[in-house]
Amino acid sequence: MYFTLLIVVILTAIAMVAVALGIARAISPRSYNAQKGEAYECGMPTRGQSWMQFKVGYYLFAILFLMFDVETVFLFPWAVVVQELGVYGLISILFFLLVLVLGLAYAWKKGALEWK
Numbered sequence: 303m304y305f306t307l308l309i310v311v312i313l314t315a316i317a318m319v320a321v322a323l324g325i326a327r328a329i330s331p332r333s334y335n336a337q338k339g340e341a342y343e344c345g346m347p348t349r350g351q352s353w354m355q356f357k358v359g360y361y362l363f364a365i366l367f368l369m370f371d372v373e374t375v376f377l378f379p380w381a382v383v384v385q386e387l388g389v390y391g392l393i394s395i396l397f398f399l400l401v402l403v404l405g406l407a408y409a410w411k412k413g414a415l416e417w418k
Contacts, residue, residue: 362414366406373402 380387380395387394409415 359418366409366414369405370402
């Protein structure tokens with residue numbers, strides 16, 4: 303019974319995505335010109351190559367930001383129900399914070415937080 307329900311849910315999800323993509327393709331405006339293929343940079347024409355490498359530090363900094371942003375997302379619901387969770391909830395969140403603090407210490411030690 304549960305297998306049948308799972309199949310129905312998956313097929314419904316696939317059908318809804320297909321219908322949404324079909325409707326979007328059917329009603330979207332179409333305009334093809336050479337200017338659309340150019341790289342866009344603040345309304346000004348680009349100088350030099352549009353494709354260039356960025357420093358890895360930018361990506362590392364963004365990943366660290368996302369890591370601690372996700373931490374906040376998980377801490378908020380915990381703070382709402384903290385009294386209902388009891389000691390087990392406190393120990394769980396302390397372990398979660400310990401892992402994040404260790405990750406921060408590692409990044410700090412490796413110099414990932416220095417902007418060069």
